[in-house]
Amino acid sequence: MSSSHDNHTTERFGFADDGVIPNHPSFELLVHRAAFAPEPGEPAVSAEQLFGANGWGGFWRDGIYPFHHYHSTCHEALGVAQGWAEVRFGGESGGRTLRLEAGDVAVVPAGTGHCRVAASEDFQVVGAYPPDQPFDLIRDAGDHDAAVERIKAVPTPATDPVFGPDGGLRTAWTGLARPAA
Numbered sequence: 001m002s003s004s005h006d007n008h009t010t011e012r013f014g015f016a017d018d019g020v021i022p023n024h025p026s027f028e029l030l031v032h033r034a035a036f037a038p039e040p041g042e043p044a045v046s047a048e049q050l051f052g053a054n055g056w057g058g059f060w061r062d063g064i065y066p067f068h069h070y071h072s073t074c075h076e077a078l079g080v081a082q083g084w085a086e087v088r089f090g091g092e093s094g095g096r097t098l099r100l101e102a103g104d105v106a107v108v109p110a111g112t113g114h115c116r117v118a119a120s121e122d123f124q125v126v127g128a129y130p131p132d133q134p135f136d137l138i139r140d141a142g143d144h145d146a147a148v149e150r151i152k153a154v155p156t157p158a159t160d161p162v163f164g165p166d167g168g169l170r171t172a173w174t175g176l177a178r179p180a181a
Contacts, residue, residue, distance in 0.1 A: 010033070018090075021091030022144060056129060058127075061127075069115065071111075074134060076108045077108070083102060
């Protein structure tokens with residue numbers, strides 16, 4: 001499914017629990033295409049400024065791990081500052097590989113698996129999180145059942161990292177889980 005807002009396109013993808021990667025029981029992965037224009041010289045700053053202006057923080061700059069993993073205590077924004085990557089979302093068995101390019105932002109719901117499959121040599125991503133959502137990283141199937149309960153408790157963020165309070169996840173996820181405090 002696609003939607004458009006200010007010349008940006010948002011793609012939505014839902015994934016089922018595969019017994020290893022729980023994925024989110026209600027929220028879809030959102031991919032905001034061409035969400036920002038990376039500035040030459042310091043392209044990561046463009047993503048950080050966008051995320052920060054919309055209330056997301058805890059920035060980091062790097063790549064995406066080449067193994068399947070997920071976060072059970074937070075949602076995550078991944079903004080591609082430069083280059084491209086093919087990322088497998090949703091797990092090995094029921095997931096989907098998507099190509100993310102400079103300027104794209106993936107809004108990854110808690111529990112949704114992700115793994116870098118391939119990337120350009122210059123690939124750089126900026127990660128960010130909603131306030132008051134501590135970061136964890138899970139890759140062991142033995143943590144699945146406890147993680148499912150934590151995932152259900154993660155609140156809907158007050159803002160989308162790209163569209164702020166009026167769009168993106170605020171439209172797609174509203175009414176599907178417990179709201180932010």
